[in-house]
Amino acid sequence: MSDQIKFIVDNLNKEPFRKNYNLITFDSLEPMQLLQILNDVLAEIDPKQVVDIREEMPEHTAKRMLSLLGILKYKPPGNATDMSTFRQGLVIGSKPVIYPVLHWLLQRTNELKKRAYLARFLIKLEVPSEFLQDETVADTNKQYEELMEAFKTLHKECEQLKTSGFSTAEIRRDISAMEDEKDQLIKRVERLKKRVETVQNHQRMLKIARQLRVEKEREEFLAQQKQEQKNQLFHAVQRLQRVQNQLKSMRHTAADAKPESLMKRLEEEIKFNSYMVTEKFPKELESKKKELHFLQKVVSEPAMGHSDLLELESNINEINTQINQLIEKKMMRNEPIEGKLSLYRQQASIISRKKEAKAEELQEAKEKLASLEREVSVKTNQTREFDGTEVLKGDEFKRYVSKLRSKSTVFKKKHQIIAEFKAEFGLLQRTEELLKQRHENIQHQLRTIEEKKGISGYSYTQEELERVSALKSEVDEMKGRTLDDMSEMVKKLNSLVSEKKSALAPVIKELRQLRQKCQELTQECDEKKSQYDSCAAGLESNRSKLEQEVRGLHEECLQEESRYHYTNCMIKNLEVQLRRATDEMKAYVSSDQQEKRKAIRQQFTKNIAEQENLGKKLREKQKAVRESHGPNMKQAKMWRDFEQLMECKKQCFLKQQSQTSIGQVIQEGGEDRLIL
Numbered sequence: 146m147s148d149q150i151k152f153i154v155d156n157l158n159k160e161p162f163r164k165n166y167n168l169i170t171f172d173s174l175e176p177m178q179l180l181q182i183l184n185d186v187l188a189e190i191d192p193k194q195v196v197d198i199r200e201e202m203p204e205h206t207a208k209r210m211l212s213l214l215g216i217l218k219y220k221p222p223g224n225a226t227d228m229s230t231f232r233q234g235l236v237i238g239s240k241p242v243i244y245p246v247l248h249w250l251l252q253r254t255n256e257l258k259k260r261a262y263l264a265r266f267l268i269k270l271e272v273p274s275e276f277l278q279d280e281t282v283a284d285t286n287k288q289y290e291e292l293m294e295a296f297k298t299l300h301k302e303c304e305q306l307k308t309s310g311f312s313t314a315e316i317r318r319d320i321s322a323m324e325d326e327k328d329q330l331i332k333r334v335e336r337l338k339k340r341v342e343t344v345q346n347h348q349r350m351l352k353i354a355r356q357l358r359v360e361k362e363r364e365e366f367l368a369q370q371k372q373e374q375k376n377q378l379f380h381a382v383q384r385l386q387r388v389q390n391q392l393k394s395m396r397h398t399a400a401d402a403k404p405e406s407l408m409k410r411l412e413e414e415i416k417f418n419s420y421m422v423t424e425k426f427p428k429e430l431e432s433k434k435k436e437l438h439f440l441q442k443v444v445s446e447p448a449m450g451h452s453d454l455l456e457l458e459s460n461i462n463e464i465n466t467q468i469n470q471l472i473e474k475k476m477m478r479n480e481p482i483e484g485k486l487s488l489y490r491q492q493a494s495i496i497s498r499k500k501e502a503k504a505e506e507l508q509e510a511k512e513k514l515a516s517l518e519r520e521v522s523v524k525t526n527q528t529r530e531f532d533g534t535e536v537l538k539g540d541e542f543k544r545y546v547s548k549l550r551s552k553s554t555v556f557k558k559k560h561q562i563i564a565e566f567k568a569e570f571g572l573l574q575r576t577e578e579l580l581k582q583r584h585e586n587i588q589h590q591l592r593t594i595e596e597k598k599g600i601s602g603y604s605y606t607q608e609e610l611e612r613v614s615a616l617k618s619e620v621d622e623m624k625g626r627t628l629d630d631m632s633e634m635v636k637k638l639n640s641l642v643s644e645k646k647s648a649l650a651p652v653i654k655e656l657r658q659l660r661q662k663c664q665e666l667t668q669e670c671d672e673k674k675s676q677y678d679s680c681a682a683g684l685e686s687n688r689s690k691l692e693q694e695v696r697g698l699h700e701e702c703l704q705e706e707s708r709y710h711y712t713n714c715m716i717k718n719l720e721v722q723l724r725r726a727t728d729e730m731k732a733y734v735s736s737d738q739q740e741k742r743k744a745i746r747q748q749f750t751k752n753i754a755e756q757e758n759l760g761k762k763l764r765e766k767q768k769a770v771r772e773s774h775g776p777n778m779k780q781a782k783m784w785r786d787f788e789q790l791m792e793c794k795k796q797c798f799l800k801q802q803s804q805t806s807i808g809q810v811i812q813e814g815g816e817d818r819l820i821l
Contacts, residue, residue, distance in 0.1 A: 147444045149248045156251040157182070161189060168444075176238025180206065183243055186250050187213055191261040207236045216264045217257050219249060266296050417507060425504055 147168075154171050157164040162185065174182070180198050184206070188194040191213060198206050211232065221231040222245070234242030250257065270289075277283050341347045732744035 149244055153244065153247045153251060162186075179240065179243045180238045183210070183247060186247060186254075190217070190250065190254065190257045203236050207232060210235060213261070214246070216268070217250075217260055219246065221245075263300070267293060269293070417504070420500075420504060421508075425501065 150168060150171065154166050154168060156162070157166055157171075164182070177198070184194060184196060184198055187210065188196075194209070194213060196206075196209075221228065221242075231242055233239075235246075272282065272286055277286060341351070344350065729745055733746055
């Protein structure tokens with residue numbers, strides 16, 4: 146019931162209800178509020194149910210809810226007699242009736258929404274048979290049934306399209322893109338056909354080109370396989386190196402370690418694990434069980450009001466006062482033996498707390514070490530995948546650092562040389578600028594001289610003529626050269642084509658034979674592979690069975706071994722106890738008084754006698770205290786009266802002193818005189 150209420154509260158706090166309830170507030174709701182919540186959930190499933198039940202008659206509310214629950218196919222628990230109690234509970238808003246309905250509705254809200262939507266169109270209206278005698282009513286009923294069947298088919302198709310994952314817009318875009326690509330490919334094929342038809346023996350050449358394409362694809366496939374095998378080989382070599390390095394490190398640690406240190410480490414681990422198993426974990430388990438029992442007890446109790454809480458607080462305060470009184474009484478007794486025991490208990494509790502704290506610190510350190518080792522392994526794998534190399538350690542890292550230092554010195558030298566080149570380049574740029582300025586000045590002077598002589602532009606035209614003549618000669622040489630090269634290229638190509646044809650003829654013959662052999666070998670390979678697969682499957686099944694048997698036997702062996710160690714430990718404990726008992730009997734039976742005194746029985750009898758003597762003395766002391774209690778109380782009362790009398794005299798003396806400060810009293814001849 147508590148799980149059911151928790152599920153209902155969690156779902157009501159979510160969208161779209163947002164009720165913001167907890168277990169206590171929900172359990173303390175009134176019947177009318179529960180009916181309103183049930184109506185809100187039904188309205189979420191069917192929007193027609195949005196009604197404020199305070200404005201509706203209870204009979205109408207129950208009828209409406211029962212009809213909708215019947216459409217949603219809710220089956221209340223029990224038989225026909227329970228149905229009447231279910232209706233009554235729904236009318237009055239009973240919790241045992243409302244809670245299961247809410248739980249059932251909130252579990253399958255989406256499914257019930259769909260069912261309510263379909264019920265609007267698929268619930269058939271029952272028309273009486275006498276009305277169906279009319280032709281118009283019968284035709285309308287027939288059309289109604291046909292439309293219902295059409296709705297069923299359309300709804301099924303719509304659901305199938307929704308679940309298929311395809312959208313019409315995407316399909317249309319894909320079809321249009323494929324049609325465009327098809328048109329482009331047809332045009333390209335037609336253009337290529339027109340080009341090829343002019344060439345002689347184009348059919349034969351097309352066949353050879355097709356074969357060449359097939360062989361190239363096969364060559365690419367073989368190259369890809371080769372590359373994959375190389376990668377696998379590289380990874381296998383790296384794995385082998387990594388395993389070898391791990392083996393070296395383990396051997397190194399094993400060689401450096403001593404048996405005493407290993408045994409000491411194992412003993413520490415055994416002590417720590419035994420402490421965790423025998424002391425820490427049982428305590429934690431017991432505390433968790435107590436906490437769980439307390440929480441279950443709190444959940445099983447009914448909801449509390451403000452008055453119940455006040456009563457509990459008053460009870461807690463009374464119990465706290467009683468505890469404080471008992472503690473004060475115990476402190477007033479102040480028994481010395483109990484004081485010593487409390488001191489020892491306090492020390493033992495402090496030591497146990499320290500032990501638990503250290504055990505927790507050790508556990509956290511182990512977890513941290515394990516997490517760091519996992520991080521290191523992940524980082525090493527990432528670096529290995531990134532550049533294919535392992536993380537350097539020890540001497541390798543030192544050699545790597547020395548290489549980096551040598552490279553850094555070379556880099557500094559090269560950088561210095563580049564700086565010198567840059568400085569020289571700057572000087573050359575500056576000299577180039579100066580020469581350009583000087584050339585411009587000379588050209589300007591030459592133009593002024595030509596203008597003076599009346600032949601302006603003479604040097605420019607002469608330079609242009611020389612440049613054009615040089616270009617013409619270069620072009621003529623290139624033309625002659627290109628014609629000769631083209632004729633030689635055509636001759637070479639023809640000779641190469643003929644040579645390749647003659648060279649490829651025997652290769653093609655051999656290729657045909659090799660293809661036949663390849664087909665035969667592939668068939669044989671497929672047969673062998675099928676045989677191998679069947680054999681491997683049988684062996685794998687046998688291996689799995691044997692592994693299961695070995696695992697079971699190994700577990701039985703471990704159990705028997707643990708049982709054997711346990712029995713050995715119990716035997717050793719019993720032997721120690723037996724040895725102690727025999728020693729005690731020997732000491733008790735022996736005639737030597739010193740050995741008898743060493744016996745535990747003698748020691749305990751001695752302690753008992755001492756405690757009995759101490760008890761007798763204390764009882765005598767108690768008796769004396771009881772006898773002297775009355776006179777002592779009287780004496781104390783007399784001392785208190787004496788103290789009050791002395792206090793009174795003191796006050797009188799102080800008053801007399803204050804009066805003498807006003808005047809001075811002189812006694813002379815039996816007379817008292819006051820002098821102001």
